[in-house]
Amino acid sequence: DGGITQSPKYLFRKEGQNVTLSCEQNLNHDAMYWYRQDPGQGLRLIYYSQIVNDFQKGDIAEGYSVSREKKESFPLTVTSAQKNPTAFYLCASSHLAGDTYEQYFGPGTRLTVT
Amino acid sequence: QKEVEQNSGPLSVPEGAIASLNCTYSDRGSQSFFWYRQYSGKSPELIMFIYSNGDKEDGRFTAQLNKASQYVSLLIRDSQPSDSATYLCAVTPSGGYNKLIFGAGTRLAVHP
Numbered sequence: 001d002g003g004i005t006q007s008p009k010y011l012f013r014k015e016g017q018n019v020t021l022s023c024e025q026n027l028n029h030d031a032m033y034w035y036r037q038d039p040g041q042g043l044r045l046i047y048y049s050q051i052v053n054d055f056q057k058g059d060i061a062e063g064y065s066v067s068r069e070k071k072e073s074f075p076l077t078v079t080s081a082q083k084n085p086t087a088f089y090l091c092a093s094s095h096l097a098g099d100t101y102e103q104y105f106g107p108g109t110r111l112t113v114t
Numbered sequence: 115q116k117e118v119e120q121n122s123g124p125l126s127v128p129e130g131a132i133a134s135l136n137c138t139y140s141d142r143g144s145q146s147f148f149w150y151r152q153y154s155g156k157s158p159e160l161i162m163f164i165y166s167n168g169d170k171e172d173g174r175f176t177a178q179l180n181k182a183s184q185y186v187s188l189l190i191r192d193s194q195p196s197d198s199a200t201y202l203c204a205v206t207p208s209g210g211y212n213k214l215i216f217g218a219g220t221r222l223a224v225h226p
Contacts, residue, residue, distance in 0.1 A: 031212055040122070042202060042216035043158070050212060058213075090157055094212060100146045100165055101212045103204075105157040 003027065004106035006091050011111045013085075021076045021109045023091035032074035033092040033103065036060065043090060049074055078111065085113045117141075118217035120203050126223045133190040135201050135220050140184070143208020147179055147186045150202040152219065158202055161188070193224045 004025045013019045025032065031050045035043040045058030049068040063082025068074050078085045088110050094103040117140045127133045135149075146165045150158035164170045164177040164186065176189040186205075190197055200219040207215055 033213075035216075040218065042118070042218040043204075043214075044216075045213065048213065100163055101206075102160060102163065103148075103214060104160060105150075108157045 004091060004093055004104060006089075006106040006109050008109060009107065011109055013111070013113050015113055016080045017113075018080060019078050019085075019111065019113075021078065021089055021091075021111070023074045023076065023106060024072055025074075025091075025093045025106075026072060027093055027095065027104070028071070029093035029095045029104075030071070031094045031101065032068070033094070034058075034064070034066065034074070034076045035090045035092065037088040037090060037108075046076065078113075085111060087111060118203055118205055118215050120201075120217035120220045122218060123221040124223045125220055126225060127193050129193060129195060129224055129226050131193050131224075133193045133197065133222055133224070135188040135190075135203075135222065137186045137188075137203030137217055138184055139186070139203075139205045139215075141205065141207050141215075142181075142184065144184075144205040145208075145211065146206040147177070148204040148214065149175075149177060149188045150204060151197075152200045152202055154199075161201075190222075193222075195224050195226055198222055198224050 033048040034046040047066040049055035065077045091106040092103045094101040148163040149161045152158040178187045202219045203217040204214040
């Protein structure tokens with residue numbers, strides 16, 4: 001089965017703890033992304049990576065970190081510096097279709113921090 | 115600030131009717147425009163994209179783009195209750211062909 005997997009589906013943490021969200025894809029896509037979605041809001045870009053060992057900050061990178069050591073994997077760490085970490089986190093990957101990059105999403109991880 | 119604006123809804127239409135979802139964007143340099151469907155509690159699914167002015171049809175869905183007016187819309191013909199979801203509009207920012215900026219979405223409710 002080709003696709004994007006994220007684990008776990010639900011994650012609960014205490015305030016002050018770092019937590020790492022997993023994202024794996026077997027679509028052979030070069031680019032991968034992390035978004036955050038809050039209720040009633042659109043998706044906001046946290047980090048993205050266009051190739052292995054390279055990544056760029058998105059619009060809301062503060063309090064988050066990523067790595068891209070393998071093409072298939074793009075884990076996101078939510079650090080204790082992130083002030084409002086409770087949200088729905090979505091990983092995506094993209095490929096070039098004609099002149100346009102199409103982004104596809106994983107199933108998401110719902111993080112609750114108390 | 116590059117923005118994508120959508121009416122939050124809910125847009126309520128009867129089964130079998132045409133649902134019309136609208137989106138405006140502020141960045142004149144945007145080149146590609148995407149529509150995603152998101153069911154409650156799930157991740158977004160790509161419905162279709164458009165990058166040329168005019169209409170693009172795919173089954174019951176038609177995307178319409180007017181770059182001069184900075185306006186993109188999605189028409190859903192013969193709406194079904196299973197089409198009830200939030201529809202997200204996304205655009206590529208100028209200079210960022212591999213990135214997307216999302217609107218907050220329009221909630222569509224199709225009633226029998």
